[in-house]
Amino acid sequence: MPKPEHKDAGHRPRLRERFLDGGADALPDYELLELYLFQCIPQKDTKPLAKRLINTFGSFAEVMTAPVERLVEVKGVGAVTAANIKVLHAAALRLNRENVLSRPILSSWTALLDYVRGAMQYETNEQFRVLFLDKKNRLVADEVLGKGTVDRAPVYPREIIKRALELGSTAVILCHNHPSGDPTPSQSDIDMTNVVMAAAKPIGISVHDHIIVGRNNTVSFKSLGLM
Incomplete structure (x- = not known):
């Protein structure tokens, strides 16, 4: 049967x-x-x-x-x-990264936000990554320069500048996540961004933005008027 x-x-x-x-x-x-x-x-x-x-x-x-x-x-x-x-x-x-690589970042901002969200949105510990750009604002490298705890990731401005010079990068976009879910910048976030900008300006490296990734949304320092 x-x-x-x-x-x-x-x-x-x-x-x-x-x-x-x-x-x-x-x-x-x-x-x-x-x-x-x-x-x-x-x-x-x-x-x-x-x-x-x-x-x-x-x-x-x-x-x-x-x-x-x-x-x-x-x-x-x-x-x-x-x-x-x-x-x-x-x-x-990888797919999101290819979408970013194929065009100048400043003209494909939505693709960039999709990429950093996908990379950092659900991280349980804070990480600090830097997007290094060339003269045409194309992505040269995306590197995590600091990993930490649920509320802090150590990052050293001199390491960002050193790496930008090694890569021949003329601009950077700073990114980090808030595992708490709230992307509101802290005072230490603001202070650190100002230190990086002050170190980068004399040697001709632009800091285009600092993006904080929360659980459901992102915050741009530039859009908040913080830089």
Whole structure:
């Protein structure tokens, strides 16, 4: 006798069809993650795992940005699945970075904000990164120059200037995240920015902006009139 059809038979093709017809917006976070997990775990129902991951971390984006050591703590996530999730995150960052590289940054500001948000939005510790630009305001390098705790990342203005000179960069954009979620600049943020600007100006290096990345939005020092 033929085996009875499993109650979930056809679920994967239907989910793929919904995605192809309506794109990612047609699926809630757990279904989009479930769809991706099909590729990682081909012979198992991935819906419970997708829901478990979303419940643990909060959203699709937060699953992608979670560190490997946290991912493997979730029941059902092995080293291979965790690595595949991190590959997807890296691919998204690479795509965003290519969008920034292809055009002068000051004329593609939205792409720049998408890139720094993707890189820093869900970091649990504060990090300070610098975007180094050439004479045409194209990205030369993107480097993290400071990593710290939940509310502080040490950064030394002389290291920023030294690295800009090494790269032949004529302008920089400062970026750091606030893991608390609130991107409001602190007085120490303002003071540090002023020190960098004072050190950069005599040697012809422009500081175009300082961007603070919060959980849901970003703040630009220039737009706030702070520089």
